[in-house]
Amino acid sequence: MKEKLILIGNGMAGMRTVDELLKLAPDKYDITVFGTEPHGNYNRIMLSPVLAGDKTIDEIIIHDLQWYHDNGITLHTGKTITDIDRVNQIVTTDDGTTADYNKLVLATGSNPVILPIEGKQLEGVISFRDINDVRIMIETAKTHKKAVVIGGGLLGLEAANGLMIQGMDVSVVHRSNTLMNQQLDQVASDLMLEQLQAKGMHFLMNHDTAELIGKDRIEKVRFTDGSEVEADLVVMAVGVRPNIALAEKAGIMCERGVLVDDTLKTYSKNTYAVGECVQYRNETFGLVAPLYEQAKVCASQLANAGGAKYKSSVTATKLKVTGINLFSAGDFIGDDLSETLVYQDPSRHIYKKLVLKENKIVGTLLYGDTTDGNWYFSLLEDQKDVSKFREDILFGQHQVDEDRL
16 A cells, blocks of 8 residues: 655645655655645746746646646645644645645745735735736736836846836835845945846835825835835735744644754654745745755655755855846855955946955855856855965956866
8 A cells, every 4th residue: 555645835845855756766655736826836936037028837837737647646736725634644625625644745835925014905916926926917017007016136126127028117116225135245236226227127225115005906105205106016025934824723833934854854743844834943945956955855754765864055046137147155245254355347247256264265246247156156165275376266267277276
């Protein structure tokens, strides 16, 4: 008899776990997957290219419905699990469907943060999280003109760029003075602001949204300083939070995320968790590299292949935002004990920064030219002493003679 495995969440981390498990132990489990969206598993990171018209929805599907069928996996789309009975090992969905399990994997992902302000329920106020959000943006752009994106992080800028390509007049509202503050410092942010303004994007920096105004549909956004802008569409891109409501309801231990150990096991019998819903030690995760690493470890545990342990590591962010290349890793801001090396070529919009402690790289930020990103990252990971080639290091790997490496 095969054991029964249930996966709650049909997203990238959960389904990568299934992929890895099928490689290791294809016949060990009867697998059932529950997903709230009406599609197979798709690449959420590629929603921006869909919005920008570079990709179709079909092109970003990772597993189409036929794949589940071919691999003997039962997929329930458009169903949300509302209850986990941990004693009898049974899950129940919003339409009353039940299924029992021997092993359970939680991959409930994260929810977009919606600002708790007046008017958030108006038509035309959305987040940028799934295929449906992208469809609404594309449809709205056909009949409406003014879009306001709240949040100047990666997702906000991607949404703003896509909406501009769809023909809308876009303003980005950001609370602070630094765009993409998780990936950029002030110098790089200023460069990006200048480049995006030149493309026609508007910015309201240091603006806090107070309320959204409209009868049924959004009409205006009002800020805490009393100023207002017109809006036919508002996209909230102010961050995400681990989706832990189901786990909490079931009595599975959570803090900010579902707590897991080094094997991705939760503190509940026969239950694992992976992806954006997870909290490991004090960290939660949003980048794809750690999620895929978790999937590997979890699959190896489920397959009883043993030995695999999850270690959280420094991750590098390599991005192409609205045609601009960025790379950042580690502590690229620095402190009183660190030294900073900087190379700038403003006319070419290039900025490179290395933060050193005791002649070892602890952080790097590259804007406009990311050629040497992976090299700097490997020096950071290996904690290599760079004192021998310190004077040339900003000019890249090709400038540093092999004998000095």
